Amino acid sequence: xxxxxxxxxxxxxxxxxxxxxxxxxxxxxxxxxxxxxxxxxxxxxxxxxxxxxxxxxxxxxxxxxxxxxxxxxxxxxxxxxxxxxxxxxxxxxxxxxxxxxxxxxxxxxxxxxxxxxxxxxxxxxxxxxxxxxxxxxxxxxxxxxxxxxxxxxxxxxxxxxxxxxxxxxxxxxxxxxxxxxxxxxxxxxxxxxxxxxxxxxxxxxxxxxxxxxxxxxxxxxxxxxxxxxxxxxxxxxxxxxxxxxxxxxxxxxxxxxxxxxxxxxxxxxxxxxxxxxxxxxxxxxxxxxxxxxxxxx
Amino acid sequence: xxxxxxxxxxxxxxxxxxxxxxxxxxxxxxxxxxxxxxxxxxxxxxxxxxxxxxxxxxxxxxxxxxxxxxxxxxxxxxxxxxxxxxxxxxxxxxxxxxxxxxxxxxxxxxxxxxxxxxxxxxxxxxxxxxxxxxxxxxxxxxxxxxxxxxxxxxxxxxxxxxxxxxxxxxxxxxxxxxxxxxxxxxxxxxxxxxxxxxxxxxxxxxxxxxxxxxxxxxxxxxxxxxxxxxxxxxxxxxxxxxxxxxxxxxxxxxxxxxxxxxxxxxxxxxxxxxxxxxxxxxxxxxxxxxxxxxxxxxxxxxxxxxxxxxxxxxxxxxxxxxxxxxxxxxxxxxxxxxxxxxxxxxxxxxxxxxxxxxxxxxxxxxxxxxxxxxxxxxxxxxxxxxxxxxxxxxxxxxxxxxxxxxxxxxxx
Numbered sequence: 090x091x092x093x094x095x096x097x098x099x100x101x102x103x104x105x106x107x108x109x110x111x112x113x114x115x116x117x118x119x120x121x122x123x124x125x126x127x128x129x130x131x132x133x134x135x136x137x138x139x140x141x142x143x144x145x146x147x148x149x150x151x152x153x154x155x156x157x158x159x160x161x162x163x164x165x166x167x168x169x170x171x172x173x174x175x176x177x178x179x180x181x182x183x184x185x186x187x188x189x190x191x192x193x194x195x196x197x198x199x200x201x202x203x204x205x206x207x208x209x210x211x212x213x214x215x216x217x218x219x220x221x222x223x224x225x226x227x228x229x230x231x232x233x234x235x236x237x238x239x240x241x242x243x244x245x246x247x248x249x250x251x252x253x254x255x256x257x258x259x260x261x262x263x264x265x266x267x268x269x270x271x272x273x274x275x276x277x278x279x280x281x282x283x284x285x286x287x288x289x290x291x292x293x294x295x296x297x298x299x300x301x302x303x304x305x306x307x308x309x310x311x312x313x314x315x316x317x318x319x320x321x322x323x324x325x326x327x328x329x330x331x332x333x334x335x336x337x338x339x340x341x342x343x344x345x346x347x348x349x350x351x352x353x354x355x356x357x358x359x360x361x362x363x364x365x366x367x368x369x370x371x372x373x374x375x376x377x378x379x380x381x382x383x384x385x386x
Numbered sequence: 387x388x389x390x391x392x393x394x395x396x397x398x399x400x401x402x403x404x405x406x407x408x409x410x411x412x413x414x415x416x417x418x419x420x421x422x423x424x425x426x427x428x429x430x431x432x433x434x435x436x437x438x439x440x441x442x443x444x445x446x447x448x449x450x451x452x453x454x455x456x457x458x459x460x461x462x463x464x465x466x467x468x469x470x471x472x473x474x475x476x477x478x479x480x481x482x483x484x485x486x487x488x489x490x491x492x493x494x495x496x497x498x499x500x501x502x503x504x505x506x507x508x509x510x511x512x513x514x515x516x517x518x519x520x521x522x523x524x525x526x527x528x529x530x531x532x533x534x535x536x537x538x539x540x541x542x543x544x545x546x547x548x549x550x551x552x553x554x555x556x557x558x559x560x561x562x563x564x565x566x567x568x569x570x571x572x573x574x575x576x577x578x579x580x581x582x583x584x585x586x587x588x589x590x591x592x593x594x595x596x597x598x599x600x601x602x603x604x605x606x607x608x609x610x611x612x613x614x615x616x617x618x619x620x621x622x623x624x625x626x627x628x629x630x631x632x633x634x635x636x637x638x639x640x641x642x643x644x645x646x647x648x649x650x651x652x653x654x655x656x657x658x659x660x661x662x663x664x665x666x667x668x669x670x671x672x673x674x675x676x677x678x679x680x681x682x683x684x685x686x687x688x689x690x691x692x693x694x695x696x697x698x699x700x701x702x703x704x705x706x707x708x709x710x711x712x713x714x715x716x717x718x719x720x721x722x723x724x725x726x727x728x729x730x731x732x733x734x735x736x737x738x739x740x741x742x743x744x745x746x747x748x749x750x751x752x753x754x755x756x757x758x759x760x761x762x763x764x765x766x767x768x769x770x771x772x773x774x775x776x777x778x779x780x781x782x783x784x785x786x787x788x789x790x791x792x793x794x795x796x797x798x
Contacts, residue, residue, distance in 0.1 A: 139604055160610070168776075170601025172596075172597075187402055
C-alpha cells in the first residue's frame, strides 16, 4: 500500500499541495482527478522522489520511501520523454536495467511488454520515427517493463486511440488484480476513471476535496436529485410540492431537486396522481457531474 | 489470460552510474561527430608529423649549381663540395663551356645558380643565402689551399688544417639537447589537451541538455539519483575522451617513429602519458561545471550563453599555456601550472619542456584533486536542483535552493 500523508509543497508563493493525504491499497486502481493545475503532477513527482515535499511524507508498505524502494516503482510522467534517437528495445532494456533488472531480464521483459502493448513490430526503430500514439505506448512500456511494485501514471490515456485505451485498461486491471500492484493514475477522461477505478481522489487547488469509491462520493453529495417521467401528465404538477425544485428538463424526464425533509414517496404519489409514471428514481450522478459540483466549475 | 507481466524477484542493486556510463560511452562512440572529429585530428597530426619528417629537413638539402670558366677547375669543385658538406648540404655540379649555355640552363631551371669565375654567382631571380655562403666558404677555402700549397704544405696536411673541427657545446645551465623536439611535442600536447578538455566538456553539457530537452530525465530520475546520472555521464564521456586520446597518441607516436620525425619517441610517450593524466584530472575538475551549465538551460541554442564563463577560463588557460611553450619558467607559467583552473593545460607543457620541478608537479596534482573534490559536490547539487526545471534559464541561486532540502542531492 502506498500512503501519502500531509504532503505540502510550495513553489515560491504558490502553494501547489496543501496537506494532501490519501492511500492506494494493494491491488486497487485509484483515479487521481482534478482540474489543471490542481497539484496532481506535483504529488506524483513527490511519490517518485523527483520532487521533495516541504512537509509530509510518502510511505510504502508502512515505511518511508527511499531510493531503493523507488527503483521498483513504475512511472509515466506527464511530460513524456525518451531518448529520441535510441532504438525502442534498446531504450526499454536500458531503463529496465536502471530499475535493477539484469540485462537478459530487462530485454526479455521489454520485448514482452511491447508485445502486450501492440508495438512489438517497432522494437528496432528509433523512438523519433514512431507516431505519437506509438511513442505513448513505448512510454507506457517504460513504466511497466521492470515489473514495478507500484504504478504511478500521469495522464496515461491522453493521446491513445480507443484500441490503445482498451489495451492499457486491460494492462492496469491485470497489474492490480493479478499482481496486487497498487495503481494510481491521473486523467481528465472521467468516464474512463469511473469505469476503471476502485477509488477516486479528487484534488482541487492543492487540497484533496473528496475521496473514496464512486458510491461513497455519490453518497456524500449534498443534492438530492430525482428523475421523474410522467406520461400524459399535467404540466406543473410538481409546482405544488414544497421543497422540490425543477433543475432540468431532459428527454428522459424532469430532474427535481428535493430538500432533505421532502419524502420522495410523496413526490411519487403526486406524480402518479398527475399521470402514468414511466420512470422514477434518484439520479446517479456521473463522476463528471460530481467533479463539476465539487470544483464548482 | 496472461499478459506476460509476471513478477520477477527483487533486483540486484548494482551501481546505476555504470549503466549510465556505458550508455553514454557507446552512444557517442557510434556518433558520426566522434568519428569525424577523430579523423580530423589524425589527419592534422599526420600532416604535422610528415612535414616534420620529410618537409624541412635541412640535412638533405641539395643545390644544383653550374660552373663556367675558371670555376670549373677541379680544385674549386672539390672545395665547393667540402664547403657544402661542412654546412650539411650537397651540391649537384654541372660544368658548362660558356656563359650563354650556363645561363640558358639557369633560365630553364636545370640549375639553381651559376658560378662564373670565382667571384660571381648568377641566379635566375635570386640566390639563396646559404648557397652564397657555401660559395664564399669554398672560394676562401680554395685561396687558403692555394696559399698553403705555394708554401710547400702537403695536400694531406692542408686537408687536415681545413677540415671543420667538431666543436663540443657546453652550457653553464644544463640544457636539454632535445629542446626543439620537445617544444614541438609540447605544442601538440597542449593543442590536444585543450581540444579534449573543451570538446568533451561540451559533450557533457550537451548530453545533459539532450536529456532535459527530451524530458527523459524525469524517467531517469524516477529510477536513479541525480548524482548517479551525473557521475555516469561524466565517467562515460570521460572514458571516451581517454580512449580517443590514447588512440590518437599511439597513432601519432607510431607514425613519428616509423617516419623518423622524432629521434626520441620515449619523450613523446612520456608527454602523452602526462597529457593523459592531466586530462583525466582536468576533465574531472571541469566536467561538473559543464554539466551545471547544461542543466541551467533547456535548449541547445541557449547553451553557448550558459557556457561563456567556462569557455573563457579554458580559453585563457590555453593561451597562457601556449605562452608557456616560449617561457616555461615565467611566473605566469609557473602559477598557471599550479592553479587548478589552468593546470591541466599548463602543467603538461612545462613537464614536456623539462621545466617543472617534482615539488611543482606534486603541488599541481594536489591542488587539482582537492579542487575537484570541492567542486564536484557543488556541481552535483546545482545540477540536481536545475536539471528538472524546464522553461526559462535557471538561476544558480534557485538551483542551489531547489536542491537544499533534497535528499537526492545530499546523497541520501
